Amino acid sequence: MDLSLLLDPAILSELVFQGLVRGAMYALMGVGLALIFGILGIVNFAQGELFMLGTYAMFFCVSVLGLPFVVGVAAAAALLFLVGALIERGLIEPLRRRSGRNWLIDSFVLTIGLMVVLQNLALLAFGSTRRGVATLLPGSFDIGPVTITYERLMILLVATALVLALGAFVKFTPLGKAIRATAQHPEAAQTLGIDTPRIYTISFGIGAALAGAAGALLISIFPAFPTVGYQPSLKAFAVVILGGLGNVVGAIAGGILLGIVEAYAIFFLSAGWQNVLTPIVIILVLILRPQGLFTRQGERP
């Protein structure tokens, strides 16, 4: 391992770009997870399976129907919004009625069950073959020493656009404000006439749609197969822990940070060990700064 390589501007800028692309996709996954935790108080372990459904939707749209990739991403997001809303209404809402102080653990275990069911239903429906799309967007260009493929650039741009759109939605629209209000004080939101069960359904739907969009967008890296969601969901959790549970802005920062750390790890560590690095970094964060790197003590989204 030659650390002086780090100072080589070509390698440095290459790594930063790779890190940003990775970071953008992690952030996209993490934001959905953070949103669901911040508003519903659910650590959604089935987020990776929602991602998986997104990859299948994308494969169907692009490879089977031959639609342009933008349509595929939109279709995956729309489909997953519906799936998410159904899951909330059918499973989470009934649990909310009966679960009291064990909500965090009960809802977490519920999503574990959901993960197992979705994974294996996918296995039954689609088999275990990987169904990928080789490239969504061919070609590349150079900026100085860095080669940038159009596809990677597209991932970076679409992910950024989606995250910004979500931010604007939550910040400026009436529905977005009602969502924030419900997260901060559900009972008060209710006394003002906000239909909080509906807000929960919509929020879960949005969180699921983000996972679906991420799956669709990344299909060339993560081809569709039943357990494809595990790695992305591990990363999403990592990002959310880095950023502080439920902190959406923190999740974005955490995503970019993890992306860049991993880009370096890939460069300096052998293939297998870099996968050990992520959990170890996360454990260290959990031990040393459990509120996350980007959350001040006691702050909420």
Place this chain on the structure above:
Amino acid sequence: MSLRVEGVTAGYSREAPILKGVTLEARTGLVTVIIGPNGAGKSTLLRTIYGYLRPSAGTITHDGTPLTGLAPARMLEHGIAYLLQGRSTFPAMTVEENLELGAWTIRKDKARVREAFERIYGRYPQLKERRRRPAGALSGGEQRLLEVARLTMTGPRTLLLDEPSVGLMPKLVDEVYAEIARLKEDRYTILIVDQNVKQAIGIADWVYVLNLGENSRQGPAEQFHERLDAIVREWL
């Protein structure tokens, strides 16, 4: 025309209801105060009126319209607003956003919302001054004002106030009661539950005493001024 509660039985379990056939009326434009020892079911009564608990017997009507079985989120449409116990602002949102959410049920009617903002900002200039600040950065007293202001955005007729002065410094308690007196001048129908018995009765028109989930006595506030000490001693 008023808020009427008739023979309401409610609680968290069917076997041991907290309220056992409570009857009371909050008459239009008057301040009605409910007092009683701890565990008398005062807050439970407000929560039942507002639809958090479904009564197993009895009826609740507001200006003749039955409220029984309606969800809390539907109450404001029926002109009845509820001030929660404790802090209830959205701390990370600005004062203006808090007020906007107060107008949630009328949000489609832009003219009415604009009018509501003018009315509230005219009435509470200190909120207008701080409208871009996050609600969590306001002082305790200002947050209480914001909570009341937020509830009156849609122009409800009846206000339920659940322990409006609990946990506040004495100076702020006076401010809260001054504000309630102003609301009374504006002819809101007000139903208050408060531990702060003296001040509550001070502005009340009519007083109900609840004990162990049942009506104990009632009467015009004047009757309670001198007998108050004796009543409170009974509870101890």
Place this chain on the structure above:
Amino acid sequence: MRTAVETPAAASGWWRSPPARWLKVAVLLLLLVLIPPWSGNPYITTIFISAVMFGILGAIYDLMIGFAGLTNFGYAGFIAVGAYASALATFHYDVNPWLGLILGGLAGALLGLFTGVVTLRLRGLYLGLTTWFLAEAIRLTISNATDYTRGVMGLNVVPFPDLFGVSFARGQLLSYYYLLLILGAAILIAMALLLRSRVGLAFRAMREDELATQSLGLDTVRLKLLNFTLASAFTGVVGAFYCRYLGILTPTPEEFGVPRTVEILTIAYVGGRGTLWGSLFAAFLLIGLQEYFRSLEAWRLVIYGTLLITVILFLPKGLAGLRRYLW
């Protein structure tokens, strides 16, 4: 409907008396001991080994989640540590496999103590997330340190040497089965005694109301630490048994990753949290179902997941909720 409930109630006088209960326990124990040799069928014996082992692991899991609200979401990693500690000690340092059982327990206890110390001051869910990442780090370290663990190529584990003239050579399934019964009984009895003691009372109090327990002057963090460390030690012992039984260790997710944790968690939930014994019944039910549906690979897991969801939504007490009809 009404008569259907009343009929067993009428018969329940004798059926539920203490001697009847002892009799029922004795019959079940006897069946447990006798069915595998009677059947003479190695397939039945392997199913019994799986069911008993998962039942014990489920009960240990229940000690954590059902009695102290501790979610170990990296449980499979804890089994892996017990298994690999024992296997590697024999492989590299010729440690006697019987000693390996203790070594596995110690390794589990150390891991549990470490994890507990760093996470138990935090809110409940952080333990779940930390253990998950920890287990992932453990599993991936095992698969990457190929020079030491042989990684995915698989680590050969020598069987237990003969003891008191009983052979534990490969294929001696009944020896392994009875060894497991003895180990399992020891662990279950230890846990049952612990739960009956004053410490167990404190666990129950803590489960009902953590703040009230603290205000009684009980140190809830220390109680949780004790619970977690003990449970991890028992897990390590079972892991050390498992590696000998298995004969070859590979760090695959099915063996030591999330799927394995989910299996055990499901058994603990289906058995009924806070019951300890429920897990044994749940294990026989689930392993039985699994074998019955062997040909329907994926459906089997759909059933696991659906059962877990059903228990959370409709049967919060799990099988224990049905006890008054059956027991």
